Amino acid sequence: MPPVLELKGITKRFPGVLANDHIDLRLEEGHVLSLLGENGAGKSTLMNILYGLYDQDEGDVYIRGEKVVINAPNDAIRQGIGMVHQHFMLVPVLTVTENVMLGMESMKRAGFLDRETAAGRIREISDRYGLDVDPDAVIEDLPVGIQQRVEIIKLLYRNADILILDEPTAVLTPQEVDGLFEVIRSLIAQGKSVVFISHKLREVLEISDQIVVLRRGRVVGATTPDESNERDLAAMMVGRDVILSVPKTPREPEDVILSVKGLFVRGDQGKMAVDGISFEIRGGEILGVAGVQGNGQTELVEALTGLRSVEGGRIMIAGKDRANATPRTITEAGTAHIPEDRQRDGLVLDYSVADNLILNTYYLPPQAKGLVMQETAITERAEQLVAEYDVRTPGISTPAGNLSGGNQQKVIVARELSRPVHLIIASQPTRGLDVGSIEYIHSQVIRKRDGGAAVLVVSAELDEVMSLSDRIIVMFEGKIMGAVPADGATKAELGLLMAGVTSATTATTS
Amino acid sequence: MTRKQAVDTSSVTTHTETAPRGKPRKRRGVAWRSLLVPLLAIVTAFIISALVIVITDESVYVAFRDGIGRGIVQAFSVIGRAYWAFFTGAFGNPVQIVEAAFSGDANQIRRAVYPITETLRISTPYIFAGLAVALGFQGGLFNIGAEGQYFVGGLITVFVGYSITGLPQIIHLPLALLAGMVGGALWGAIPGYLKAKTGAHEVINTIMMNYVAYRLAEFLLDVGGPMARGDGRPVSPEIQPSAFLPQFFPNRVDLRVNAGIFLALGAAWVVWWLLYKTTLGFEIRTVGKNPDAARYAGISVPRIMVITMALSGALAGLSASTDILGVLHFMPNAFFSGYGFDAIALALLGNSHPAGVVLASLLFGAISAGARNMQGIAHVPIDITSILQGLIIVFVAAPEIIRMLYRMREPKESEELALAQG
Numbered sequence: 001m002p003p004v005l006e007l008k009g010i011t012k013r014f015p016g017v018l019a020n021d022h023i024d025l026r027l028e029e030g031h032v033l034s035l036l037g038e039n040g041a042g043k044s045t046l047m048n049i050l051y052g053l054y055d056q057d058e059g060d061v062y063i064r065g066e067k068v069v070i071n072a073p074n075d076a077i078r079q080g081i082g083m084v085h086q087h088f089m090l091v092p093v094l095t096v097t098e099n100v101m102l103g104m105e106s107m108k109r110a111g112f113l114d115r116e117t118a119a120g121r122i123r124e125i126s127d128r129y130g131l132d133v134d135p136d137a138v139i140e141d142l143p144v145g146i147q148q149r150v151e152i153i154k155l156l157y158r159n160a161d162i163l164i165l166d167e168p169t170a171v172l173t174p175q176e177v178d179g180l181f182e183v184i185r186s187l188i189a190q191g192k193s194v195v196f197i198s199h200k201l202r203e204v205l206e207i208s209d210q211i212v213v214l215r216r217g218r219v220v221g222a223t224t225p226d227e228s229n230e231r232d233l234a235a236m237m238v239g240r241d242v243i244l245s246v247p248k249t250p251r252e253p254e255d256v257i258l259s260v261k262g263l264f265v266r267g268d269q270g271k272m273a274v275d276g277i278s279f280e281i282r283g284g285e286i287l288g289v290a291g292v293q294g295n296g297q298t299e300l301v302e303a304l305t306g307l308r309s310v311e312g313g314r315i316m317i318a319g320k321d322r323a324n325a326t327p328r329t330i331t332e333a334g335t336a337h338i339p340e341d342r343q344r345d346g347l348v349l350d351y352s353v354a355d356n357l358i359l360n361t362y363y364l365p366p367q368a369k370g371l372v373m374q375e376t377a378i379t380e381r382a383e384q385l386v387a388e389y390d391v392r393t394p395g396i397s398t399p400a401g402n403l404s405g406g407n408q409q410k411v412i413v414a415r416e417l418s419r420p421v422h423l424i425i426a427s428q429p430t431r432g433l434d435v436g437s438i439e440y441i442h443s444q445v446i447r448k449r450d451g452g453a454a455v456l457v458v459s460a461e462l463d464e465v466m467s468l469s470d471r472i473i474v475m476f477e478g479k480i481m482g483a484v485p486a487d488g489a490t491k492a493e494l495g496l497l498m499a500g501v502t503s504a505t506t507a508t509t510s
Numbered sequence: 511m512t513r514k515q516a517v518d519t520s521s522v523t524t525h526t527e528t529a530p531r532g533k534p535r536k537r538r539g540v541a542w543r544s545l546l547v548p549l550l551a552i553v554t555a556f557i558i559s560a561l562v563i564v565i566t567d568e569s570v571y572v573a574f575r576d577g578i579g580r581g582i583v584q585a586f587s588v589i590g591r592a593y594w595a596f597f598t599g600a601f602g603n604p605v606q607i608v609e610a611a612f613s614g615d616a617n618q619i620r621r622a623v624y625p626i627t628e629t630l631r632i633s634t635p636y637i638f639a640g641l642a643v644a645l646g647f648q649g650g651l652f653n654i655g656a657e658g659q660y661f662v663g664g665l666i667t668v669f670v671g672y673s674i675t676g677l678p679q680i681i682h683l684p685l686a687l688l689a690g691m692v693g694g695a696l697w698g699a700i701p702g703y704l705k706a707k708t709g710a711h712e713v714i715n716t717i718m719m720n721y722v723a724y725r726l727a728e729f730l731l732d733v734g735g736p737m738a739r740g741d742g743r744p745v746s747p748e749i750q751p752s753a754f755l756p757q758f759f760p761n762r763v764d765l766r767v768n769a770g771i772f773l774a775l776g777a778a779w780v781v782w783w784l785l786y787k788t789t790l791g792f793e794i795r796t797v798g799k800n801p802d803a804a805r806y807a808g809i810s811v812p813r814i815m816v817i818t819m820a821l822s823g824a825l826a827g828l829s830a831s832t833d834i835l836g837v838l839h840f841m842p843n844a845f846f847s848g849y850g851f852d853a854i855a856l857a858l859l860g861n862s863h864p865a866g867v868v869l870a871s872l873l874f875g876a877i878s879a880g881a882r883n884m885q886g887i888a889h890v891p892i893d894i895t896s897i898l899q900g901l902i903i904v905f906v907a908a909p910e911i912i913r914m915l916y917r918m919r920e921p922k923e924s925e926e927l928a929l930a931q932g
Binding site: 326347348 | 787788789790792796799800802803805806807808809810
């Protein structure tokens with residue numbers, strides 16, 4: 001029996017880049033095929049070709065042994081191919097049923113929408129695949145994990161047999177990921193076939209029947225979970241052995257650089273989000289802030305960087321109080337800020353890489369002389385930083401929005417760490433990035449710490465906080481629940497603190 | 511990930527995305543492509559307008575009664591005559607221009623170049639007003655108040671123009687121009703300040719400021735008003751000759767083209783330089799594209815909003831100054847210009863880029879001048895101006911229509927730029 005989907009020799013060239021280089025792929029019916037690769041490896045390009053968003057330059061697509069031509073998403077849908085994008089395509093104020101119907105509305109007489117029939121079908125699909133979605137719920141009331149299921153229902157409603165899931169776990173909590181895997185297993189059990197795109201090794205090993213690894217537009221390996229492991233896959237993906245945790249040598253801390261005393265900061269709802277906290281960071285030291293998201297970490301970082309006003313307390317940076325100083329004053333005082341939301345705060349996506357590299361130093365010589373910006377100096381600086389920080393971009397005039405997440409973050413890291421700074425505030429520095437980029441960004445932060453900078457790292461990933469930090473503080477409801485040295489800290493211990501169990505309690509129990 | 515979003519919206523489901531507001535990119539290929547749609551939009555607008563001209567022309571119906579062949583011939587001859595009149599009205603008759611140039615007779619030359627001088631004269635205030643709105647767009651602000659800023663700029667210009675006497679032109683003229691800038695800047699800065707301080711939306715406030723400006727002009731210029739002429743007419747006194755913008759043909763009342771066109775082109779260059787070559791321009795564009803990132807970058811967003819609106823207003827004020835100092839030499843009451851509103855179309859057509867605004871303004875100037883001649887010679891109603899302009903704007907605002915008509919391949923813009931994405 002021919003495979004349900006087969007790609008033969010798919011090639012796609014973009015100016016200056018071979019995005020897909022003669023890619024062959026076979027998906028057997030009832031299988032999960034994982035497409036593994038770093039950002040920029042060509043995964044999304046390949047799937048966009050399959051989905052009719054791009055046209056391939058060479059190669060053919062076969063569905064159940066028959067050659068097909070896919071010029072538009074509608075062709076793909078007709079062939080039974082459906083795709084769930086990383087960013088959902090849902091209208092937040094409409095119900096599940098209305099969202100699913102959009103684009104193929106069934107009508108009653110006189111042009112009224114036939115919601116009941118559609119809702120019935122949705123309920124049937126939901127029951128059949130164990131999706132547990134209420135057709136009458138309004139999208140914006142649903143958690144992200146359920147919204148994703150609505151996207152899957154949209155495809156099943158359109159009778160898709162081949163489901164492409166593009167980085168489906170990037171937006172999910174660990175529990176939601178488990179739920180998604182259950183759904184995928186149930187889809188497979190009923191004869192659907194799935195292409196699972198990811199760069200997370202553990203997930204790929206857990207869910208796949210077949211694994212295909214892409215690197216720089218080529219298939220560099222095909223394997224199965226039984227024949228492989230995380231280390232091998234990572235090496236295949238990156239093209240060399242990867243250090244899954246960056247080694248760092250112990251370092252004697254120097255003088256205090258950041259000293260926070262009795263800091264109070266209000267959140268958007270007006271409540272005290274940071275509730276009287278105090279801590280210090282010394283030069284050559286990385287302080288990790290652990291905690292479940294929404295416990296005041298965001299507000300803390302915004303207050304430290306001048307983006308949110310301080311209600312009380314002091315923020316001493318290198319001996320001067322910078323509470324309620326402007327972002328520019330704080331930047332000029334030698335602070336680097338890697339913001340939590342890189343696309344909202346850290347970059348102007350329409351701007352070129354070069355302009356993003358001078359986003360907060362555009363007015364300083366040599367980038368500007370008085371009022372006039374110096375293009376030559378800006379270009380030179382950009383060329384140099386792109387090379388030094390290994391930013392993969394077609395050129396420095398490429399808009400930052402066209403880079404992958406990892407490369408966007410590298411642009412920010414290059415901009416922030418190439419300045420003379422003695423305090424680095426990094427918020428979720430590796431969120432959503434692939435192994436290679438995470439390794440690189442960690443090594444850059446550690447290099448700066450070794451050079452004597454004080455570093456504050458806020459991360460939702462406990463693994464990241466534990467591997468990167470010298471000391472860890474845990475925030476819970478705006479307060480510091482405890483401070484522990486990273487050496488010897490255990491997940492169990494930190495987990496308790498994150499849940500609000502005081503350090504006194506842990507001290508007595510341990 | 512925005513690229514993904516851009517791609518996604520063109521995909522399966524629901525909404526057709528409004529084309530991402532184009533930015534002037536440095537790459538040549540893209541610049542050429544960005545000109546193609548406007549050009550085809552103009553061509554298409556002229557074709558449709560031709561149909562309108564034909565179906566509203568009685569002689570075509572008469573000819574069709576005599577047979578289809580004669581009808582078709584008559585239709586084309588009507589279109590030919592109308593558009594020839596349009597062309598010669600906008601740019602002059604090439605034959606006449608060449609003949610005049612060889613004859614060397616001054617009068618003949620003046621007559622031959624008259625149409626193109628009118629096009630340039632009408633384009634002048636368009637350029638300033640278009641730049642005003644475009645600058646606002648670049649800073650993320652929608653200045654619908656160019657009309658009001660035009661009024662206030664005009665009032666102060668005309669006041670400085672007639673009330674101050676005895677100054678040499680080299681001082682009086684710049685002073686009067688400056689007055690227009692200050693008036694417009696003030697009128698623009700007020701909504702800018704309100705937005706920066708209170709978040710009040712600039713669209714609402716600039717519209718309201720328009721009404722204040724209309725009534726202010728009425729109060730000042732109406733018969734018996736403080737700035738009205740004593741002779742019972744609702745117009746301001748004539749400005750001093752020392753405040754005149756020099757006309758190219760000072761002895762001919764019909765040739766009204768003046769140094770304002772150079773000022774307008776100069777202003778376009780200055781705006782371009784400001785936006786793309788200076789730190790202030792970088793700040794304005796950053797605030798326009800991403801205010802959060804601007805704040806992160808240490809830019810004072812409120813300050814930039816006020817500055818952007820003031821600069822935008824200053825340009826709108828200059829639009830009135832050049833009209834008054836170069837052409838009218840006084841300011842009438844109920845002086846409804848409409849420039850401030852056409853300016854929005856010009857900024858849109860010109861993609862908010864100074865060079866684009868200049869081209870769009872020249873086009874609008876040519877359409878106005880050409881349509882007048884078309885009415886005079888080919889008896890096509892002047893309302894064809896509105897139809898032409900309207901169609902061009904519709905097609906530029908909805909490039910999908912043009913792509914469909916000309917079977918252009920969807921510019922999978924994201925495609926060529928995707929590259930580094932997976």
